[in-house]
Amino acid sequence: MQTLDKDEAVEQATFDQRISDEQKIEPTDWMPDDYRKNLIRQMSQHAHSEVIGMQPEGNWITRAPTLRRKAVLLSKVQDEAGHGLYLYSATESLGITRSQMIDALQSGKAKYASIFNYPTLTWADIGAIGWLVDGAAIVNQITLQRTSYGPYARAMVRICKEESFHQRQGYEIMTVLAHGTQVQKQMAQDAMNRNWWPSLMMFGPHDSESAHSSRSMGWKIKRMSNDDLRQKFIDQTVPQIEALGLDMPDPLIKWNEERGHYDSGEINWEEFYQVINGAGPCNYQRIKHHKAAHSEGEWVREAVRSYRQKQQDKKTENAA
Amino acid sequence: MNNTIKSNEQSPLYRFVLGLADDSVVLSHRLSEWCSNAPYLEEDIALSNIALDYVGRARMFYQYAAEVEGKGRSEDDLAYLRSEREFTNLLIHELPKGDFGFTMVRQFLLDAFYNLYLTQLVDSKDETIAAIAAKAIKETRYHLKRSEPWIRQLSEGTEESRSRIVRALEELKDFVGEMFLMEEWETSLVEQGIAIDRAALQPDWDRYIQGFLGESGIEFGDAQLQIRGGRNGIHTEHLGHMLSEMQYLQRTHPGMEW
Ligand SMILES: [Fe+2]
Ligand SMILES: [Fe+2]
Numbered sequence: 001m002q003t004l005d006k007d008e009a010v011e012q013a014t015f016d017q018r019i020s021d022e023q024k025i026e027p028t029d030w031m032p033d034d035y036r037k038n039l040i041r042q043m044s045q046h047a048h049s050e051v052i053g054m055q056p057e058g059n060w061i062t063r064a065p066t067l068r069r070k071a072v073l074l075s076k077v078q079d080e081a082g083h084g085l086y087l088y089s090a091t092e093s094l095g096i097t098r099s100q101m102i103d104a105l106q107s108g109k110a111k112y113a114s115i116f117n118y119p120t121l122t123w124a125d126i127g128a129i130g131w132l133v134d135g136a137a138i139v140n141q142i143t144l145q146r147t148s149y150g151p152y153a154r155a156m157v158r159i160c161k162e163e164s165f166h167q168r169q170g171y172e173i174m175t176v177l178a179h180g181t182q183v184q185k186q187m188a189q190d191a192m193n194r195n196w197w198p199s200l201m202m203f204g205p206h207d208s209e210s211a212h213s214s215r216s217m218g219w220k221i222k223r224m225s226n227d228d229l230r231q232k233f234i235d236q237t238v239p240q241i242e243a244l245g246l247d248m249p250d251p252l253i254k255w256n257e258e259r260g261h262y263d264s265g266e267i268n269w270e271e272f273y274q275v276i277n278g279a280g281p282c283n284y285q286r287i288k289h290h291k292a293a294h295s296e297g298e299w300v301r302e303a304v305r306s307y308r309q310k311q312q313d314k315k316t317e318n319a320a
Numbered sequence: 321m322n323n324t325i326k327s328n329e330q331s332p333l334y335r336f337v338l339g340l341a342d343d344s345v346v347l348s349h350r351l352s353e354w355c356s357n358a359p360y361l362e363e364d365i366a367l368s369n370i371a372l373d374y375v376g377r378a379r380m381f382y383q384y385a386a387e388v389e390g391k392g393r394s395e396d397d398l399a400y401l402r403s404e405r406e407f408t409n410l411l412i413h414e415l416p417k418g419d420f421g422f423t424m425v426r427q428f429l430l431d432a433f434y435n436l437y438l439t440q441l442v443d444s445k446d447e448t449i450a451a452i453a454a455k456a457i458k459e460t461r462y463h464l465k466r467s468e469p470w471i472r473q474l475s476e477g478t479e480e481s482r483s484r485i486v487r488a489l490e491e492l493k494d495f496v497g498e499m500f501l502m503e504e505w506e507t508s509l510v511e512q513g514i515a516i517d518r519a520a521l522q523p524d525w526d527r528y529i530q531g532f533l534g535e536s537g538i539e540f541g542d543a544q545l546q547i548r549g550g551r552n553g554i555h556t557e558h559l560g561h562m563l564s565e566m567q568y569l570q571r572t573h574p575g576m577e578w
Contacts, residue, residue, distance in 0.1 A: 051356075051361065054355060054356040054364065055356050058355040058356045061352045061355055062349055062352060062353060062565050062566060063565055063566065063568050063569060064569075065400075065569040065570055065578035066396045066400075066570075066578050067345070067375060067378060067379045067382070067395055067396060067399055068379070069578055070348075070352075070375055071372060071375045071376065071379070074352060074355070074368050074371055074372045074375065075368075075372055077355055077356075077368060078355075078364075078365055078368040078369060078372065081355075081361055081364045081365045081368070082365055084361055085361050085362065085365070088361070123569055123578070173578075176577055176578060180576055180577055181573075181576055183573060183576075184573070184576060289356065293356065293357045293358070293359075294359075296357070296359070296419070296420075297358065297359025297360065297420065298359075299478070299480050299481060299484070300359035300360075300420050300421075300474070300481070301359055301360070302477070302478055302480075302481070303473060303474050303477025303478045303480070303481030304473055304477060305477075306477045306478045306481075307472075307473040307474075307476055307477040310476065
């Protein structure tokens with residue numbers, strides 16, 4: 001018993017040293033249980049967000065207004081599915097299976113980005129999502145390229161390369177609408193207004209309220225605090241709103257010379273917790289859709305398993 | 321007898337290219353409906369990818385059709401501002417996506433068809449058509465490499481999957497004959513070395529499909545001409561619903577940039 005504890009203390013010290021030396025932790029390395037759990041929580045949540053995010057955007061693929069827009073949107077949503085896939089595999093390296101993660105998503109145990117619990121009501125939402133939601137995701141993901149867990153950091157490097165295209169296509173949609181007819185301009189303004197606050201909420205609660213933040217920062221899973229990331233996003237986005245010639249979605253947005261940042265209004269935290277806890281406009285619909293697709297696909301997965309088993313049996317028979 | 325609206329004044333080349341464009345856009349719509357609905361995340365990706373290949377084909381064919389027509393219309397005018405009676409896709413492309421088995425069986429039948437068709441179309445004397453075909457045949461070979469193992473696995477997987485495959489074949493049987501039905505104006509283009517004699521592809525197609533399915537003990541008869549009309553704008557009831565969805569923004573807000 002004593003030796004075990006001693007070994008564990010040595011392992012812990014080695015782990016701590018590696019974290020402090022900015023070395024990556026790899027799947028076969030020893031890691032504290034809580035570090036592993038925390039990573040599984042964050043990475044699976046990230047994977048689920050990519051997957052659930054396909055629904056609001058997929059909602060416009062068959063109604064995209066031009067063939068070029070349709071092609072761009074299809075390839076964007078396809079990228080998001082790909083991100084979900086690498087993130088699921090990266091998370092599997094921590095000793096959990098994809099189907100366990102999917103169960104957790106469907107039972108509500110695992111979360112996904114609450115932005116996807118809002119509806120995409122008009123075509124302009126597709127612009128606003130690419131611009132604001134992917135924009136916010138990039139701010140966060142760029143810092144995660146330096147996260148301490150190797151497979152997660154590498155997944156982020158790959159994903160970030162594609163995200164900048166996502167944001168550009170969204171901003172381009174907004175630019176065309178903002179410079180279009182009155183109807184289009186209104187569509188753009190409305191979509192921005194509706195998506196603005198939920199995009200700020202993507203960064204999570206204030207640092208002082210965040211349950212996981214400080215521990216994750218200590219482990220270098222998170223590299224920048226929620227509030228700092230949110231400020232960074234606001235600072236980069238306000239000039240883009242000006243460039244589009246749209247009205248600010250928040251009347252309190254104002255440059256603060258002293259801080260060197262934009263000031264802005266307070267998020268409606270009641271809404272934030274309400275949506276996180278399952279009562280957003282589309283929470284029920286998103287999970288219901290996911291479950292329906294998954295259960296409709298069961299016969300296919302069963303057929304694949306059965307076919308593989310039969311092939312395996314044939315091989316064994318031939319060998320015998 | 322000619323049932324197509326305004327078709328008399330359209331040149332054979334325009335009608336030919338337009339038909340290929342309509343085939344592609346309509347199939348891509350059906351494939352894209354799988355996004356977020358597939359049995360595996362990998363299939364969401366794969367089906368979106370095939371849908372994307374077909375949008376790409378649609379754009380190239382529409383651009384060329386617009387050029388041949390010479391009335392200053394764009395690819396989007398052709399895709400978004402023609403009605404169901406003006407669409408000239410072969411009917412098999414427009415059938416609702418059905419279950420995963422139906423989608424894969426249709427794709428398999430079409431991949432096998434395009435594999436034969438495009439292999440010849442790359443030699444079209446029309447350089448633009450030949451170039452589009454050269455790009456498309458590479459995609460189609462890859463699509464067929466994917467649909468073959470799917471049909472095999474589902475045919476030999478479980479009793480349920482096999483019965484779904486058999487049912488899909490039954491539902492599609494009436495629509496395959498039209499793939500080999502030549503229109504008069506298309507025949508004139510064959511004589512000029514521009515189009516392909518689709519009717520002549522049928523024996524190879526029959527042999528391939530029957531051979532492949534036969535290995536899994538599934539019988540499928542020779543393609544027979546049953547339901548027809550797509551190339552003349554006579555469709556199933558499904559197309560109108562598809563177009564009302566696809567064209568909704570362009571129709572609601574005419575003349576805008578997007
Ligand atoms: Fe993503
Ligand atoms: Fe993205």
